Amino acid sequence: MTTRGETLHAPADLRGSSHGQPPTRLPLLVYVLALGTFLMGTTEFVVAGLLPEIAGDVQVSVARAGLLITVFAVGMIVGAPLMAMLTLRLPARLTLILALGIFAAGHVVVALGSSFALILGARFLTALATGAFWAVANVVAARTAGPAASSRALGVVGAGAMLANVVGVPLGAFAGQVMGWRGPFWALAVLGAAAMVLISRQVPRDTGGEKAISVRSELSALRSGRLWLALAACVTTAGGVLSTYTYISPLLTDRAGLAAGLVPLVLVGFGVGALAGFLVGGRLGDRRPYMTTIVAPAVTTVLLLAICLLSGYAGPTMVLVALLGLFGLGANPVLISLGVRFAGRAPSLGSALTVSAFNLGTAIGSWIAGLALDSPLGATGPAAVGTAIAALTLIPTIAIALTQRRRHSAAAHPQGAPAAR
Structure with missing residues (x-):
């Protein structure tokens, strides 16, 4: 496995890669990473269908409850580059596992929380983990698929988030109406933990001997x-x-x-x-x-x-x-x-x-x-x-x-x- 800082090779011409035809099948790891982005996409927008229930339970207005969506977006904007820098010296495999662990823990806090401020903080923490996972997942997917199929691999990883809008968000909203708004967050916590196991098995361990990566080099x-x-x-x-x-x-x-x-x-x-x-x-x-x-x-x-x-x-x-x-x-x-x-x-x-x-x-x-x-x-x-x-x-x-x-x-x-x- 290559290092986090290794350059991905660019296509030789404007039409695409000159490294031959893209492989007919993408590696299984790409689809495992897409499962992760499916969970991330679901948690980002599932709150929209649960706002009235959340607002009533924690005794805030629906408009104020909407901050749960806003703070997540802010966490993604700030968190993706920040977490990419903070985890710079960590192997990609470890970064993905840690991000999913924080993701799962954040959902447990939301599911158990009774204070709106605590829930808001947990959402921000979850967004930071989401940004870290998404950024590293894109690099791992592109690297695993190779230069000739990197865009296709990133399309599959991104499609996980799109599928969340089609399946995950409506299903989460329905589950929230049946079992209460905390139910979907428990489900996402369990699925996040399961994804940790899949990632640990599918992403190869770093081979060692990588060059030290400096913040200055990244910047x-x-x-x-x-x-x-x-x-x-x-x-x-x-x-x-x-x-x-x-x-x-x-x-x-x-x-x-x-x-x-x-x-x-x-x-x-x-x-x-x-x-x-x-x-x-x-x-x-x-x-x-x-x-x-x-x-x-x-x-x-x-x-x-x-x-x-x-x-x-x-x-x-x-x-x-x-x-x-x-x-x-x-x-x-x-x-x-x-x-x-x-x-x-x-x-x-x-x-x-x-x-x-x-x-x-x-x-x-x-x-x-x-x-x-x-x-x-x-x-x-x-x-x-x-x-x-x-x-x-x-x-x-x-x-x-x-x-x-x-x-x-x-x-x-x-x-x-x-x-x-």
Whole structure:
């Protein structure tokens, strides 16, 4: 097993890897890591379906209980790069096991807690562990799959979180109604402990003899302009899609005239589309990474604009929301792969920063969308905001493609050598 700080090799050209065709099957470890991200995705959003029950039990308002979601997002933004640095000298296997252990313990504290402040603190701690797991899991998955299939592997790992929106969150909300809101947190604690066992068996032990990794070496990755372009694309991708998705319910009911009872079905359609988008985007990203990161946000911008214009019609809006899930998040595994690659000798930090960037985009986008919802634009305001933010994604992704083309051309025709005509 390679060290945490080893550089992942970049494809030799703009179409993808030159190391041969991707393997037909990904290693089992990739799917085990996807199980971990499934648990992480479930715990991040399951609270949304349990807020009234939690608020009533701990005697706070529903709005105040919503801080359980906010503090988790903040913990992810801060925690992913912070924990990547704090665990820098730890083997990847140990980091993943410790993260899952803290994840499980945090859920036990929430399940037993009677103080809102204690529960809030436990959620923040869980978010730190989630950030650490996600960042290292991305690096381990990309490394295990190899350069020819790294984007596909990251697509599978990310699909675990998308599957959480389709299965984990609705199932957790249903379980909370049947057995009380603490039930899902007990279940997540048990599943987190079980995932620790799987990780300990599947992730190889470090072979030893690794070079010491310094914080200065990791931070040197921050000098990469291409890394910052990839992170900017992560922010705008998440901001464009999730600013719209956060307030999709009033759009569907107030503008499209859809019955409130049908809204969950539309959300499931979005989740299924997002799951497919991660898997398909990961496959395409191994072959044509830069084209994928340009086409996906371009189509997303068109879809969001169409939602703005056609939101008065229920049928087209439902179809557009499902397509938004498919294209809107399809470039994410490729952007993660580029972030890891452009970080050079600091792949864990690069991965962690992409996690933070996605969460930062979600926080900023949803905040601006909330302001737009209260503006004269009304229910279509968030979609209008999403359209503008999604369009901004084309700036960094096109810049990355042009930069890579220049680098490829320079490598093919060194200075002083005659260029082919």
